[in-house]
Ligand SMILES: Nc1nc2c(ncn2[C@@H]2O[C@H](COP(=O)(O)OP(=O)(O)OP(=O)(O)O)[C@@H](O)[C@H]2O)c(=O)[nH]1
């Protein structure tokens with residue numbers, strides 16, 4: 001069994017893949033490592049496969065398209081205890097492989113080669129990626145997942161086989177690169193960084209800035225329901241209930257400014273929208289947890305231990321009853337005025353918001369409890 005496997009995804013890189021394989025093998029020899037090179041191809045139409053094999057690589061063939069698919073196959077076929085991944089466009093210096101392996105030997109579970117902390121040769125990274133795309137996506141990844149990567153989109157990385165098997169990766173496109181780092185953070189892996197040098201590529205880029213940037217962004221947001229749903233939901237509920245409560249008794253006059261029920265109408269809409277987001281967020285978190293894609297969350301665990309369908313239904317029914325009660329009060333006032341024109345908009349808005357919120361809670365609790373149903377097969 002080799003100690004180190006270098007896995008290179010390759011889509012039509014006939015000009016460079018052979019050189020990459022040779023450089024990796026030269027690095028093994030120089031550092032006295034027992035290594036293999038696996039080239040992961042899924043549909044190259046040029047001479048890449050032949051070039052890779054000729055240079056001494058084992059070629060793994062995957063039928064499904066995509067950068068992630070190629071890696072899933074290539075890494076599955078790698079046999080080394082340490083796995084290093086890099087591009088096959090000769091933009092990473094494969095002579096740096098032993099430096100990454102050394103970090104793994106020192107105890108890291110994963111090592112990221114950082115171009116932004118290292119050297120980027122002129123013409124290697126377009127301005128848009130260097131100063132806009134990469135910093136924004138890396139910053140957002142760190143913010144959403146509590147990480148401290150300096151170059152989340154680096155293609156030169158290393159990890160131990162054992163660490164990789166714990167990550168359970170599954171995305172098929174370019175977002176594989178983000179998924180790997182997010183999963184490493186959630187699994188609590190020890191991630192180290194080493195500065196590396198990035199060179200200009202030969203041959204045509206496979207990266208489509210906006211399509212692939214959006215794939216990364218979309219993936220990060222979907223994996224982070226707290227930021228996508230829960231925080232905006234809570235904010236909207238607060239913004240909504242504030243005017244509903246403050247203006248319940250009558251308008252507020254600030255100097256010459258008259259704050260009246262119009263704000264309650266907006267408030268009602270915001271409060272309902274906020275609750276909707278909150279409930280969607282809880283469902284999203286529960287779904288991710290059920291698929292093993294959510295970092296253990298003590299707050300959610302607490303909520304789950306308290307939640308039962310009956311409790312959710314009870315709270316929903318209380319809110320619904322409160323709303324209907326207020327509605328009934330309006331009817332009484334109306335009857336007292338012999339069913340003539342009355343102005344009960346303030347109470348009406350509160351009644352409406354409460355009863356719709358209650359109804360939403362009743363149905364959402366039922367939906368959430370679906371996740372808790374266990375069947376005989378499970
Ligand atoms: N097998 C396979 N390899 C792919 C696929 N897409 C990209 N690659 C390879 O993945 C590596 C990264 O793709 P690049 O086009 O270099 O993307 P990048 O490095 O982010 O962008 P550049 O800076 O333009 O090189 C290269 O070695 C590609 O050949 C794919 O669908 N299948």
Ligand SMILES: [Mg+2]
Nearest residue numbers: 087089091201
């Ligand atoms: Mg590249």
